[in-house]
Amino acid sequence: MSDTFRFTIDGVEVTGTPGQTILQAAEAAGIWIPRLCYLEGLVPGGACRVCTVKVQGRFQAACAFPAGPGLVVENDTEEIRELRKQVVEMLFVEGNHFCMFCEKSGNCELQALAYRLGIASPRYPYLFPVRQVDASHPDVFIDGNRCIQCGRCIRASRDVDGKGVFGFVERSRDTRVGVDARTGLGGTSLTLDDRAVTVCPVGAILKKRVGFAVPIGERLYDHRPIGTDLERRGA
Ligand code: FES
Numbered sequence: 739m740s741d742t743f744r745f746t747i748d749g750v751e752v753t754g755t756p757g758q759t760i761l762q763a764a765e766a767a768g769i770w771i772p773r774l775c776y777l778e779g780l781v782p783g784g785a786c787r788v789c790t791v792k793v794q795g796r797f798q799a800a801c802a803f804p805a806g807p808g809l810v811v812e813n814d815t816e817e818i819r820e821l822r823k824q825v826v827e828m829l830f831v832e833g834n835h836f837c838m839f840c841e842k843s844g845n846c847e848l849q850a851l852a853y854r855l856g857i858a859s860p861r862y863p864y865l866f867p868v869r870q871v872d873a874s875h876p877d878v879f880i881d882g883n884r885c886i887q888c889g890r891c892i893r894a895s896r897d898v899d900g901k902g903v904f905g906f907v908e909r910s911r912d913t914r915v916g917v918d919a920r921t922g923l924g925g926t927s928l929t930l931d932d933r934a935v936t937v938c939p940v941g942a943i944l945k946k947r948v949g950f951a952v953p954i955g956e957r958l959y960d961h962r963p964i965g966t967d968l969e970r971r972g973a
Pocket of ligand 1: 772773774775776783784785786787788789790799800801802
């Protein structure tokens with residue numbers, strides 16, 4: 739196509755099309771760029787910074803930065819791998835992520851990223867914050883202990899479901915995902931078939947009564963490191 743263009747990722751020439759982000763063009767070329775808050779089908783949030791790459795020598799979020807002709811992108815370098823590890827480690831210590839007790843274990847993108855990035859234990863002290871669990875909805879519960887504030891549920895509810903059930907409340911280190919009802923999740927219009935129910939990368943939003951239907955050890959990332967389904971080369 740005449741409007742395609744070429745640029746490089748780690749020295750590999752890839753093709754981009756107008757409107758693509760660096761992450762999307764990389765994915766089309768079979769190069770995986772780690773991500774957490776990005777999910778295909780949702781407007782990029784640019785929140786987590788796990789997808790950080792260097793573009794022309796400057797750090798950028800690959801999920802939000804537009805691909806363009808002649809760009810020189812660094813993705814899988816020692817510097818960037820280290821930065822991503824730090825981001826993921828900070829996410830672990832900022833919340834209460836007890837993987838061995840979590841229904842999402844094995845399907846959790848945060849846990850899978852930690853394995854993929856070679857994180858054995860965070861270098862930072864755990865904060866052990868006090869967070870709420872809201873089980874007031876008949877079919878879904880939200881556990882703030884596991885929330886990484888990626889905003890996927892907010893964007894899915896707003897842009898896909900057309901509801902706006904979720905939104906960020908408070909500020910700074912007190913920021914959390916709130917719901918649009920004083921009585922909690924049970925007072926919202928959330929229903930089981932909402933996209934917002936299935937987009938959480940961790941175990942913060944889960945359906946009730948289906949826990950451990952698939953045994954630990956037989957789950958998605960128990961078999962296949964995260965990102966390997968997207969890789970054809972590089973990464
Ligand atoms: Fe790009 Fe989160 S995936 S900032």
